[in-house]
Amino acid sequence: MIHFVNFNREYRLIKKEIDAAISRVLRRGFFILGPEVENFEKKFAKYCGVRYAVGVASGTDALYLSLLALGIGRGDEVIVPVNTALATAMAVKMSGANPVFCDSDENFLIDANKIPALINKRTKAIMPVHLYGCACDMEKLKALAKAHKIFLIEDCAQASGAEWNGRKVGGWGDFGCFSFYPTKNLGAYGDGGAITTNSEDYYKKLLALRFYGAHDRVTSAMFGINSRLDEKQAAILSVKLKYLDKWNQKRRDIAKLYEKLVSNKNIILPAINNENEHVYHLFVARVQNRDALMADLKKNGIQTMIHYPLLLHRQPVFNYKGKFPNAEKHSKEIFSLPMHPFLKTREVARIAKILNA
Ligand SMILES: Cc1ncc(COP(=O)(O)O)c(C=O)c1O
Structure with a gap:
């Protein structure tokens, strides 16, 4: 039998390090938003060549929280490729905005040439997906977003480590949204996700958005949800990031x-x-x-x-x-x-x- 993916082979290779990482978290007894998450966020941001990374519960949440951070919601439109995972468009729906679908190009990616015809005054963002691990033409998409004064949110769920023109995905748009679903190139042993950004303001906003809107974990001045990468997954991801x-x-x-x-x-x-x-x-x-x-x-x-x-x-x-x-x-x-x-x-x-x- 030749399996589509093979976690047993992976685990056998890195068992010692994974077991040590999990045991470290269990011995410490700190399970949510502790040192492992902070450490992984720093390492992952550095890896992606961006200033900040925020760990969240899933790739879907990464997309949803990015939209929330930008104030995108009811009555707004977000352009997404028609060929992608359900999550890309579902995250738009979660925000209250409507997904507007765009055709694929020859490489299965969103066809940038077909985007301008979809833009109107309700359009707030383009959400290109680096589908199957292949980066979209980010120069073209960035120029489009700039010309129309709309946001660019990269769906990097399938593309940890991919590059466009020598620069990693996740650092081109206003936000890069990653999934650490187990099958992904950088996968946890459970759910997980992260948002990358170069903006300090958005970084701070995202930290609050993933914790009930509370900046200081006590006082909430805005709508927020519970969406956190947990310590065990962060420890596992820190091991796997090296590989x-x-x-x-x-x-x-x-x-x-x-x-x-x-x-x-x-x-x-x-x-x-x-x-x-x-x-x-x-x-x-x-x-x-x-x-x-x-x-x-x-x-x-x-x-x-x-x-x-x-x-x-x-x-x-x-x-x-x-x-x-x-x-x-x-x-x-x-x-x-x-x-x-x-x-x-x-x-x-x-x-x-x-x-x-
Ligand atoms: C392109 C794409 N976007 C978003 C997601 C959502 O990620 P998650 O399953 O971690 O919520 C996935 C993964 O399923 C995906 O493949």
Whole structure:
């Protein structure tokens, strides 16, 4: 069996450090917003090349709290890609604002050329997603946001460590929103998330927003929620952050291996984009007879998935009308092959052999 992700292999490799980190937290007896979170926030901000990081309960909350911090809510519109995880648009809905969906480009990312037509006086922000670990063209998006005087919130959930033009994601927009869901490139062993920013004012506001709106943890002068990264997860993340670059490189090596070994011309592998440092959270290929191919792979013990089976405008909760020709075309053809840093060369070779046949 070749699994889509493999946590056992990861844990075996770093067991000593993980066990020590958890045991340190348990012995200390301080579980929420203590030294581990503070330490991880500092390290993660430094890693992303930004001034501040704020740990929160999930990637969804990171997006939601960013919108709250910017005062975006009822009656406002936020532009999001139509092909992304439910969470991106759901966070907009949580804020009271409406998501406005944008078609994909050839790399499955939000098509920046189609954004201007979606902007009106209700538009308050663009929320590009560095989907599958591939950074969006942040210069283009930043220029767009600036020209229209709207905010830019990066959904970095799938792209810890990815870069656009030599600069890490999370530092380009007003906020960078990360998820530490276990399967992510930097994953906790439970839920978690973080928001990055270079603004001291927003940093302070976010610290309050994640704690009932209370700056000093006592007095609340604004609406806020309970959204905290916990000490155990922060301790685990501090261990795993040390390995992130190495593991992202392994993902890139595996992508190269797929490229070398898959010779079936009916299968379109993800394009390598020289301007960015793709971190291959997912390895998404395209093929016309997708369902038959996935069934064949399954028969051979190879797990595959579809990201995403339902485009967001088709989700009943959004009940949205619009035309998304690129995303619609991709959505019938995409499938995600196994991709994680512990995938073995012989496993990729076996997958390639079946794809080629
Ligand atoms: C693109 C994207 N945005 C946001 C999220 C939400 O993250 P979380 O599951 O930590 O709330 C996810 C992960 O599921 C995601 O893939």
